[in-house]
Amino acid sequence: xxxxxxxxxxxxxxxxxxxxxxxxADSLMELGDRKLKAEDWALAKNLFGxxxxxxxxxxxxxEAGKANYSFGYCLYSLKExxxxxxxxxxxxxxxxxxxDSRVIAFSAGPLGDTLAALERPDEAIEIxxxxxxxFAELEEFYSAGINSLSxxxxxxxxxxxxxxxxxxLRAYNIFQSAGDAFGAARAxxxxxxxxxxxxxxxxxxxxxxDALATFEFMEVEERIVHMNYRLGWTHVLAxxxxxxxxxxxxxxxxxKEAKEFSGAALAELELIxxxxxxxxxxxxxxLSRRTDRIRAYFEHAGELHNVCYVDLLTAEKxxxxxxxxxxxxxxxxxIERAAVIENRSLIRSSKASLAEALFLMGRHQEAKAVxxxxxxxxxxxxxxxxxxxxxxxxxxxxxxxxxxxxxxxESDK
Numbered sequence: 517x518x519x520x521x522x523x524x525x526x527x528x529x530x531x532x533x534x535x536x537x538x539x540x541a542d543s544l545m546e547l548g549d550r551k552l553k554a555e556d557w558a559l560a561k562n563l564f565g566x567x568x569x570x571x572x573x574x575x576x577x578x579e580a581g582k583a584n585y586s587f588g589y590c591l592y593s594l595k596e597x598x599x600x601x602x603x604x605x606x607x608x609x610x611x612x613x614x615x616d617s618r619v620i621a622f623s624a625g626p627l628g629d630t631l632a633a634l635e636r637p638d639e640a641i642e643i644x645x646x647x648x649x650x651f652a653e654l655e656e657f658y659s660a661g662i663n664s665l666s667x668x669x670x671x672x673x674x675x676x677x678x679x680x681x682x683x684x685l686r687a688y689n690i691f692q693s694a695g696d697a698f699g700a701a702r703a704x705x706x707x708x709x710x711x712x713x714x715x716x717x718x719x720x721x722x723x724x725x726d727a728l729a730t731f732e733f734m735e736v737e738e739r740i741v742h743m744n745y746r747l748g749w750t751h752v753l754a755x756x757x758x759x760x761x762x763x764x765x766x767x768x769x770x771x772k773e774a775k776e777f778s779g780a781a782l783a784e785l786e787l788i789x790x791x792x793x794x795x796x797x798x799x800x801x802x803l804s805r806r807t808d809r810i811r812a813y814f815e816h817a818g819e820l821h822n823v824c825y826v827d828l829l830t831a832e833k834x835x836x837x838x839x840x841x842x843x844x845x846x847x848x849x850x851i852e853r854a855a856v857i858e859n860r861s862l863i864r865s866s867k868a869s870l871a872e873a874l875f876l877m878g879r880h881q882e883a884k885a886v887x888x889x890x891x892x893x894x895x896x897x898x899x900x901x902x903x904x905x906x907x908x909x910x911x912x913x914x915x916x917x918x919x920x921x922x923x924x925x926e927s928d929k
Contacts (some may be wrong), residue, residue: 520546541570544581552586581610581619589626592633601632621650625663637670644670648686653851657694661687661703668706672713675896681710701730701739705746715899717754724750741770745779749786753900757790764790778817781810785822789829820857824850828866835873844873864890865901872908875915884912 520528522541531543550561564587571580588603604627611619624647631640643727644667651660668683684706691699703725711720728743748764764787771780788806807826814822827846834843847870854862867886874883887908895901 518542518546522596525550529743531763537570537574541567541574541576541579544570545579548583548586555593557590557593561587561594564590576608577614578616578619581607581614581616581623584610584627585619585623588623588630592630594631597630597633600626601634604630613888617650617654621647621654621656621659624650625659628663628666632666632670637674641667641670648690652690657690658696658699661690661696661699662693664690665703665706668710672710675715675894675898677897681707681714684710697730698734698736701727704730705743708746708750712750712753713898713900715903717750721747721750721754732859737770741774744770745783745786748783748790752786752790752793752878755793757793760790761770775904777813778819778822781813785810785826785829792829792833819860820853821862824853824859824862826867828869831869835869838876840873840876842879860894861901864894865904866907868901868905870894872911875908878915880912880915883915887912 523531523543523546525547528543528547531539532547534540534543544563544567548560548567550782551560551563564583568580568583568587571577571583584603584607588600588607591597591600592601604623607619608623608627611617611623616671624643628640628644628647631637631643644663647663648660648667650665652655664683664687668680668687671677671680671683684703688700688703688707691697691703704723708723708727710722711723712835724743724747724777728740728747731739731743744763745767748760748767751760751763764783767783768780768787771777771783784806788803788810791803807829811823811826814820814826827850831843831846831850834840834846847866850866851863851870854860868892868928870888871883871890874880874886890905895905
């Protein structure tokens with residue numbers, strides 16, 4: 517423990533004006549640490565900047581590296597990403613030059629975050645790898661795990677779901693080995709996300725249930741609610757609509773109690789989806805009213821992507837009733853809205869659904885033109901969407917064969 521940690525703020529400010537440069541630098545550094553913990557990023561940034569200059573004058577390179585990565589972290593927190601990048605690259609270079617693992621690790625972590633914010637994912641992924649390895653070497657397991665989670669998220673953004681799962685699994689192993697049950701449960705949640713996109717709903721549900729059990733044991737209310745929502749949502753994706761009802765109803769009630777109305781509306785949308793798919797004729801009118809109410813809420817809140825998801829539920833209902841033209845009209849509208857909000861995955865998914873509707877309407881050329889606009893490579897390893905696209909392509913072949921009066925042999929599968 518540094519002697520400066522025992523001093524009051526007033527004493528530190530007095531010593532920050534000392535003629536002794538050593539004393540002045542360390543006082544400014546301690547003040548910066550305190551302001552950082554208080555999330556006073558602007559003042560902390562200035563204090564770290566001043567202490568860095570003094571450390572450089574004294575050739576105290578290890579301290580200069582710490583001051584500089586702290587300075588860079590403040591810049592990142594202030595969303596001054598270009599300046600943060602420069603500062604963090606400088607502190608990483610200092611750490612590498614003097615072979616100081618601590619400076620390297622604490623520079624690499626926020627540098628990865630900064631590169632991600634600047635939409636440079638490949639570089640960020642590489643730097644996160646350095647941060648994970650170095651934090652693990654230092655036995656800073658929490659930071660190693662957090663950086664592994666961040667790396668996994670970026671792999672996911674790039675559509676590299678297997679690599680994403682590997683990063684999340686590494687985070688789980690790090691947290692688990694350190695006895696961090698909360699961190700391990702968080703990693704399980706993220707592992708489930710990757711598995712869902714890989715189409716492995718059974719394993720995803722197992723991880724979600726494990727995470728939920730941990731959070732219930734730890735009595736972390738916010739996470740319990742979140743995991744119940746995730747459990748219900750995943751059951752809907754897996755087609756276990758009856759099993760989705762209990763966790764979703766719990767999540768809706770708790771989110772409303774917490775006045776988190778957007779989250780409650782999302783959970784209710786998943787519940788409505790499950791109930792629609794259960795084909796309970798006694799609830800048709802009630803479900804229709806609830807759908808309209810949720811759509812109106814999202815539209816009023818300006819959450820256009822969620823408005824689109826509500827509309828897709830209506831389109832799915834129309835497809836089930838063989839009202840293909842009405843469904844196609846909704847799919848077109850969703851594509852236009854998704855283009856406005858630049859939601860590319862929603863555009864691709866809706867185009868596949870539109871193509872399916874058009875094929876079923878007999879408008880084969882128009883359907884094929886829409887299908888040709890979708891590049892399967894854009895889905896990466898998203899198996900459910902790849903399966904959906906394959907289904908539509910098979911439908912195209914079937915309809916073309918019918919048009920040409922060709923008998924298509926049955927698959928060997």
